[in-house]
Amino acid sequence: MSDAAVLSIRNASKTFGQRKALGGVSLDVRKGEMIALIGPSGSGKSTLLRSISALQTIDKGEGVITAFGGPVQQDGRIDSNVRKTRTRIGMIFQQFNLVGRLSLFSNVALGSLGRIPFWRGLLGLWPAETKQAAMAALHRFGLADYAAQRANTLSGGQQQRGAIARALVQKAKIILADEPVASLDPVSARKVMEILRDLNKSDGLTVLVTLHQVDYALRYCDRVVALKAGKVVYDGPAKALKTEQLIDIYGPEFEDVFWEGAPA
Known part of the structure; x- marks a missing residue:
């Protein structure tokens, strides 16, 4: 290299x-x-x-x-x-790869799983840093108003922007x-x-x-x-x-x- x-x-x-x-x-x-x-x-x-x-x-x-x-x-x-x-390394897929039954916010917050205990994510007990990062990413990509909406009710474009927001919360380089x-x-x-x-x-x-x-x-x-x-x-x-x-x-x-x- x-x-x-x-x-x-x-x-x-x-x-x-x-x-x-x-x-x-x-x-x-x-x-x-x-x-x-x-x-x-x-x-x-x-x-x-x-x-x-x-x-x-x-x-x-x-x-x-x-x-x-x-x-x-x-x-x-x-x-x-x-x-x-x-x-x-953040991976973004053609079919978005969001969990449809979860809210957009929860999907974006999942980007932090590599840095927090798994059980916290499983229970939705997100640290303050994760909450702030997720909302900041959603706001940046024009999705803050959809944070509480189930992912599978969003348009394809909104879901893909959500997937990118998740990579941002992941702190991918x-x-x-x-x-x-x-x-x-x-x-x-x-x-x-x-x-x-x-x-x-x-x-x-x-x-x-x-x-x-x-x-x-x-x-x-x-x-x-x-x-x-x-x-x-x-x-x-x-x-x-x-x-x-x-x-x-x-x-x-x-x-x-x-x-x-x-x-x-």
Whole structure:
């Protein structure tokens, strides 16, 4: 891992049956970067994020994933001390991953579970610091009025903003966002991307976001990493990514689809 990197992936591979989801991926993520992971469906984007967050193991062998200088996993095994590292990594999912029957406030407060006794969270006995942090996050994202509302009664955009608020309460230093706008309407999607960008620019959080919307990747992210068939085929500035390269990544139909869906 380089001195400036907060996240390092070396030779990470992952096989599902006969399919190679990741094929020796290596990547360094520096503190304060906002990186878009793009590529066609099945290219390995979600698999890479799940491996970084230790939600799944990579294949045995040379693969190593480290975060904040400490091991996450290697040789197909999750490190025994990964819990401490994971408290600094916030994971945001396409389907929000909130507990529907709980209030939005309780869902956001759950972000503090890595720092407080589990029984307190189970009983809803949140410390004052957690209560303050949760309400501050809800207020910041325009959700304070919905704090007492059950999560499953909120719109998709509101739930996703709640999931990001939970990562803020978690005090995450890295946010991994797996297709966070795929289920949202265009207005809600832009709000979520603007929030992630603000957390990156204003709070200095490192953000790694998988996106199907290439126009969002180019608009909100400074660096783009493209995967194709489990391998990195582009890693560089968003502004340097050419249409010809995108056609090579996605196929000849890409240009028509992209320009039809691109915002005015």
